[in-house]
Amino acid sequence: xxxxxxxxxxxxxxxxxxxxxxxxxxxxxxxxxxxxxxxxxxxxxxxxxxxxxxxxxxxxxxxxxxxxxxxxxxxxxxxxxxxxxxxxxxxxxxxxxxxxxxxxxxxxxxxxxxxxxxxxxxxxxxxxxxxxxxxxxxxxxxxxxxxxxxxxxxxxxxxxxxxxxxxxxxxxxxxxxxxxxxxxxxxxxxxxxxxxxxxxxxxxxxxxxxxxxxxxxxxxxxxxxxxxxxxxxxxxxxxxxxxxxxxxxxxxxxxxxxxxxxxxxxxxxxxxxxxxxxxxx
Amino acid sequence: xxxxxxxxxxxxxxxxxxxxxxxxxxxxxxxxxxxxxxxxxxxxxxxxxxxxxxxxxxxxxxxxxxxxxxxxxxxxxxxxxxxxxxxxxxxxxxxxxxxxxxxxxxxxxxxxxxxxxxxxxxxxxxxxxxxxxxxxxxxxxxxxxxxxxxxxxxxxxxxxxxxxxxxxxxxxxxxxxxxxxxxxxxxxxxxxxxxxxxxxxxxxxxxxxxxxxxxxxxxxxxxxxxxxxxxxxxxxxxxxxxxxxxxxxxxxxxxxxxxxxxxxxxxxxx
Numbered sequence: 084x085x086x087x088x089x090x091x092x093x094x095x096x097x098x099x100x101x102x103x104x105x106x107x108x109x110x111x112x113x114x115x116x117x118x119x120x121x122x123x124x125x126x127x128x129x130x131x132x133x134x135x136x137x138x139x140x141x142x143x144x145x146x147x148x149x150x151x152x153x154x155x156x157x158x159x160x161x162x163x164x165x166x167x168x169x170x171x172x173x174x175x176x177x178x179x180x181x182x183x184x185x186x187x188x189x190x191x192x193x194x195x196x197x198x199x200x201x202x203x204x205x206x207x208x209x210x211x212x213x214x215x216x217x218x219x220x221x222x223x224x225x226x227x228x229x230x231x232x233x234x235x236x237x238x239x240x241x242x243x244x245x246x247x248x249x250x251x252x253x254x255x256x257x258x259x260x261x262x263x264x265x266x267x268x269x270x271x272x273x274x275x276x277x278x279x280x281x282x283x284x285x286x287x288x289x290x291x292x293x294x295x296x297x298x299x300x301x302x303x304x305x306x307x308x309x310x311x312x313x314x315x316x317x318x319x320x321x322x323x324x325x326x327x328x329x330x331x332x333x334x335x336x337x338x339x340x341x342x343x344x345x346x347x348x349x350x351x352x353x354x355x356x357x358x359x360x361x362x363x364x
Numbered sequence: 365x366x367x368x369x370x371x372x373x374x375x376x377x378x379x380x381x382x383x384x385x386x387x388x389x390x391x392x393x394x395x396x397x398x399x400x401x402x403x404x405x406x407x408x409x410x411x412x413x414x415x416x417x418x419x420x421x422x423x424x425x426x427x428x429x430x431x432x433x434x435x436x437x438x439x440x441x442x443x444x445x446x447x448x449x450x451x452x453x454x455x456x457x458x459x460x461x462x463x464x465x466x467x468x469x470x471x472x473x474x475x476x477x478x479x480x481x482x483x484x485x486x487x488x489x490x491x492x493x494x495x496x497x498x499x500x501x502x503x504x505x506x507x508x509x510x511x512x513x514x515x516x517x518x519x520x521x522x523x524x525x526x527x528x529x530x531x532x533x534x535x536x537x538x539x540x541x542x543x544x545x546x547x548x549x550x551x552x553x554x555x556x557x558x559x560x561x562x563x564x565x566x567x568x569x570x571x572x573x574x575x576x577x578x579x580x581x582x583x584x585x586x587x588x589x590x591x592x593x594x595x596x597x598x599x600x601x602x603x604x605x606x607x608x609x610x611x612x613x614x615x616x617x618x619x620x621x622x623x624x625x626x627x628x629x630x631x632x633x634x
């Protein structure tokens with residue numbers, strides 16, 4: 084590694100005990116120092132695909148939505164390595180409303196929501212058990228992911244990031260901003276996965292909610308800055324995903340597809356445009 | 365029992381879109397409770413404090429012990445020079461931000477363990493994130509508890525805008541504990557009086573700032589600031605903890621005065 088040349092003389096007596104390194108004595112709060120840390124990243128699992136299965140949009144709809152998707156997933160697992168994250172769905176919404184009424188803060192709501200998504204992960208894990216795919220406890224998922232992926236065709240996890248009481252309060256209200264779309268994206272970005280796909284019950288992004296407005300215009304492809312400019316009142320994914328994508332180094336787009344047409348999933352994993360693709364600028 | 369506001373909230377959440385922030389905020393009517401309103405969160409700096417060894421740390425430990433009868437303290441630790449070493453090696457090897465976050469967490473654990481052993485004879489425990497449910501008991505029984513300052517974001521740490529160093533480190537981690545738990549104060553113990561217009565270790569002309577708002581601070585757009593920048597954004601969105609104090613822990617008595625609510629360093633408020 085690159086070590087900084089000795090510059091002892093330039094500084095006044097420093098009673099902090101340092102270890103020689105590039106960042107020695109540097110403030111990690113200094114913008115110039117930060118710029119120097121922009122170096123290439125090693126992708127850990129570039130052959131993996133991360134899929135987020137919607138809670139309310141897919142799993143809560145039971146057999147009619149889930150069984151056909153499970154059939155497709157089972158087939159895909161023969162050729163693709165999959166990391167499947169689940170949403171919390173209606174139960175997360177319910178516990179959030181009770182928690183809000185009780186005055187609980189964002190961090191506590193985040194901790195509560197993780198539990199619903201975990202329940203959904205176990206349900207999906209039961210259905211995919213014949214393929215050797217099970218729900219992995221969140222405490223060991225991050226560290227063990229490469230091992231599981233080498234040993235099994237895929238894993239299932241709750242989609243939420245493990246922020247829990249460290250979740251960040253949002254600008255407005257108190258609903259945890261990093262939910263399961265964001266959590267699965269962050270996992271895909273850290274591991275440098277091939278694709279990030281959000282499986283929902285709509286064809287993708289519309290100018291307004293297509294369930295309320297049947298004439299809503301479909302947006303097939305859009306960049307982060309265009310989408311920010313449009314400032315749409317509702318989005319079919321966690322709003323914070325736009326910020327995360329803007330800062331992505333490895334996963335530079337994600338696609339929203341309609342899980343009620345499960346045949347689209349394989350095409351999405353092959354990089355085809357079958358829903359809405361949101362791209363980093 | 366009728367609870368119409370709750371019914372409306374539940375049905376809006378169950379059927380509505382939580383990405384509609386305005387609508388969700390309108391339905392959010394109850395004030396956020398303070399879970400531990402008597403507890404103070406104290407963050408002990410890594411590079412700025414613990415890396416100085418006994419000369420800096422022992423007097424601070426004595427001061428913490430002196431304050432045990434009067435104040436409840438959640439003591440989080442920074443990471444410091446070994447984290448910088450890990451980050452340097454990690455960056456050179458191409459580690460992503462999430463892995464650097466795990467490495468920073470490890471160093472913060474070492475510092476928490478050291479502070480814990482120095483306080484152990486006073487019956488003060490140390491906890492990791494999974495044990496936070498025991499925190500209220502420890503505070504009730506022993507008045508203080510040591511914890512890891514780094515938030516447990518691990519592989520899920522969001523990337524920074526510039527570079528690859530995890531943007532949410534131990535300042536943000538400790539701050540979020542104070543915000544979520546609705547604590548009485550957030551005190552950052554460092555080796556400088558507080559915030560300056562530049563790094564006082566490198567620029568002798570740096571001017572001290574005793575009091576500032578987050579907006580003023582953002583306006584100044586300083587090259588170097590005393591706290592992680594993410595803390596300022598978090599403060600702007602905070603429901604409970606809208607101010608923090610940065611103090612010089614090398615001066616005996618500063619921590620006590622800060623715990624008593626006196627301004628002894630830089631007060632930053634949102």
